[in-house]
Amino acid sequence: MEKRFKVSYFLNFLGVLAVFFLFVLLFENNAFGRSTQYIKGISTTACYTIIMVASLNLVVGCMGEFSLGHAGFVSVGAYASAIVSNGLTGKGLPDIALFLVALLAGGIAAGLTGVLVGIPALRLRGDYLAIVTIAFAEIIRVLFCNLSITGGGKTMSGIIKLSNFYWSFWIMVVCITVMYMYVRSRFGRTVKAIREDYIAASASGINVTYYKVLTFTVAAFFAGIGGGVYAHYMTAMIPTNFNFMYSAELLSEVIIGGIGSITGSIIGASFLSSLPEMMRQFSQYRMLAYSVVLVLVMIFKPGGIFGAWEFSLIRVYERLTGRKGGWEKSRKKTEGGV
Amino acid sequence: MLKITNLAVSYGAIEAIHGVSLEVHDGEIVSLIGANGAGKTTILRTISGLKKADKGEILFDGADLLKTEPSKIINLKLAHVPEGRHIFPQMTVEENLEMGAFTDGKDMAANMADVFERFSRLKERKKQLAGTLSGGEQQMLAVGRALMAKPKMILMDEPSMGLSPLLVKEIFSIIREVNKKGITILLVEQNAKMALSISNRAYVMETGKITMEGNAGEMLKDDRVKKAYLGQ
Numbered sequence: 001m002e003k004r005f006k007v008s009y010f011l012n013f014l015g016v017l018a019v020f021f022l023f024v025l026l027f028e029n030n031a032f033g034r035s036t037q038y039i040k041g042i043s044t045t046a047c048y049t050i051i052m053v054a055s056l057n058l059v060v061g062c063m064g065e066f067s068l069g070h071a072g073f074v075s076v077g078a079y080a081s082a083i084v085s086n087g088l089t090g091k092g093l094p095d096i097a098l099f100l101v102a103l104l105a106g107g108i109a110a111g112l113t114g115v116l117v118g119i120p121a122l123r124l125r126g127d128y129l130a131i132v133t134i135a136f137a138e139i140i141r142v143l144f145c146n147l148s149i150t151g152g153g154k155t156m157s158g159i160i161k162l163s164n165f166y167w168s169f170w171i172m173v174v175c176i177t178v179m180y181m182y183v184r185s186r187f188g189r190t191v192k193a194i195r196e197d198y199i200a201a202s203a204s205g206i207n208v209t210y211y212k213v214l215t216f217t218v219a220a221f222f223a224g225i226g227g228g229v230y231a232h233y234m235t236a237m238i239p240t241n242f243n244f245m246y247s248a249e250l251l252s253e254v255i256i257g258g259i260g261s262i263t264g265s266i267i268g269a270s271f272l273s274s275l276p277e278m279m280r281q282f283s284q285y286r287m288l289a290y291s292v293v294l295v296l297v298m299i300f301k302p303g304g305i306f307g308a309w310e311f312s313l314i315r316v317y318e319r320l321t322g323r324k325g326g327w328e329k330s331r332k333k334t335e336g337g338v
Numbered sequence: 339m340l341k342i343t344n345l346a347v348s349y350g351a352i353e354a355i356h357g358v359s360l361e362v363h364d365g366e367i368v369s370l371i372g373a374n375g376a377g378k379t380t381i382l383r384t385i386s387g388l389k390k391a392d393k394g395e396i397l398f399d400g401a402d403l404l405k406t407e408p409s410k411i412i413n414l415k416l417a418h419v420p421e422g423r424h425i426f427p428q429m430t431v432e433e434n435l436e437m438g439a440f441t442d443g444k445d446m447a448a449n450m451a452d453v454f455e456r457f458s459r460l461k462e463r464k465k466q467l468a469g470t471l472s473g474g475e476q477q478m479l480a481v482g483r484a485l486m487a488k489p490k491m492i493l494m495d496e497p498s499m500g501l502s503p504l505l506v507k508e509i510f511s512i513i514r515e516v517n518k519k520g521i522t523i524l525l526v527e528q529n530a531k532m533a534l535s536i537s538n539r540a541y542v543m544e545t546g547k548i549t550m551e552g553n554a555g556e557m558l559k560d561d562r563v564k565k566a567y568l569g570q
């Protein structure tokens with residue numbers, strides 16, 4: 001099992017590498033002609049959206065709580081990282097170091113905010129989190145509209161452009177890997193136990209609030225990183241970008257992709273973030289389209305397109321080579337999913 | 339081993355437990371019986387820290403439980419099998435048991451082998467999702483999970499609830515076996531007859547107060563108990 005685990009990570013890494021080189025090949029050879037730059041941009045958008053959606057999936061899928069204010073954490077991360085990178089430009093740091101420091105700052109700022117919101121909100125059971133997070137995101141928006149350091153309600157522009165597709169891709173890969181490992185770790189399993197039976201979990205000596213706040217903080221941290229990539233891609237932003245609609249969009253991508261499936265979040269986020277981009281002239285209908293898709297998913301596949309299923313190369317490999325494992329193991333793996 | 343003195347607990351403005359005192363000695367099985375709503379579950383929940391007390395004192399092996407962090411109480415080797423079969427339905431039997439050793443993972447393999455030896459039904463189903471177990475098997479799993487913490491004492495809340503007569507017998511014989519291995523038990527039961535027949539001592543509760551206490555065998559013969567709880 002140990003060995004299979006390592007092989008699995010290695011295979012997945014090879015897969016990621018292959019996907020990366022495919023993109024490099026396509027982009028460097030101008031495979032899409034004049035649209036290459038444009039498609040590169042959309043792919044970058046997909047990368048940070050994946051981070052944001054997967055992080056929200058930690059709250060919704062792993063913890064089983066609804067958060068309707070994830071954009072608030074994205075916003076905190078975006079502004080914190082932009083402020084840090086503005087402060088550090090021209091200090092002789094290489095771009096990549098500057099970028100990583102800024103992202104880390106964004107993640108930490110968002111994570112700390114996550115602790116502050118999580119401690120009061122997660123002690124309560126029920127739907128309080130949804131309400132508290134909406135309120136939180138609104139507070140952040142209003143606050144950032146009034147602070148001079150965040151542009152005081154005007155567009156904050158001139159953020160140094162550090163997010164290119166290649167960097168964003170690898171940042172996304174690292175974030176997804178860490179989140180996946182978190183879900184599979186003892187922490188993730190504990191949170192899953194809490195979701196399944198609160199009373200049994202407390203009776204087993206699990207400090208319920210602690211594990212919930214921890215997961216919420218991890219989710220906020222990665223939302224902040226996603227925000228940082230966003231900020232350094234857009235180079236200009238305004239607090240109202242991170243409004244309730246943005247949170248709702250992220251949440252619908254989680255639900256459509258599959259609650260509890262990181263694979264689902266990846267696919268859901270890439271499609272749903274690039275489709276509207278491609279049909280920009282219809283962009284005002286985007287929420288409408290989302291709602292329709294959401295309703296259809298709810299009716300026909302209530303667990304989302306991927307349910308709690310996770311894609312795994314080792315299973316494909318085992319299936320192809322007919323090696324032992326096949327169904328039994330893969331079933332176990334799915335059930336042990338997020 | 340466990341000594342409760344003058345405990346008062348309330349839900350909001352309503353006091354549910356009015357000054358209860360109760361004691362369980364090392365190695366005993368003690369039952370706590372009483373009508374629905376008497377406050378039995380509330381007492382167990384207060385002992386294991388899931389509910390806050392207003393006043394009183396709960397000592398377990400000299401430690402003041404009311405001043406102990408709820409998630410640390412299990413470290414004192416006091417386990418709780420809550421009322422109503424609380425298991426983790428989407429996890430396998432094995433994973434459920436692992437969660438029982440959450441605070442103390444050493445000797446886990448040996449503990450699990452012990453539990454499987456006692457509950458052979460669980461062993462056959464160790465890869466099965468707990469939610470698909472029968473009611474009786476789930477109850478055994480809940481007991482098994484408590485045993486994973488290597489407790490000195492177990493609080494059991496209506497382990498026979500909703501089980502067929504045959505399984506009720508099985509559960510009670512398991513309780514007795516567990517006790518023979520040196521684990522002290524405080525048992526809350528609706529099935530007063532069964533509970534009294536395996537207990538050393540018993541307490542009877544009514545609306546938040548202890549109204550009777552004594553030797554379990556004598557209580558089985560007591561007219562008031564017979565009338566109120568044994569349906570005779």
Ligand SMILES: Nc1ncnc2c1ncn2[C@@H]1O[C@H](COP(=O)(O)OP(=O)(O)OP(=O)(O)O)[C@@H](O)[C@H]1O
Binds near residue numbers: 376
């Ligand atoms: N969460 C709660 N909020 C408010 N009141 C509660 C709560 N839980 C229990 N009570 C009340 O406290 C009293 C004692 O309840 P408890 O569950 O301890 O009774 P019990 O003796 O275990 O009953 P049963 O045999 O039916 O399980 C009851 O009057 C009940 O309505």
Ligand SMILES: [Mg+2]
Binds near residue numbers: 379421
């Ligand atoms: Mg009860």
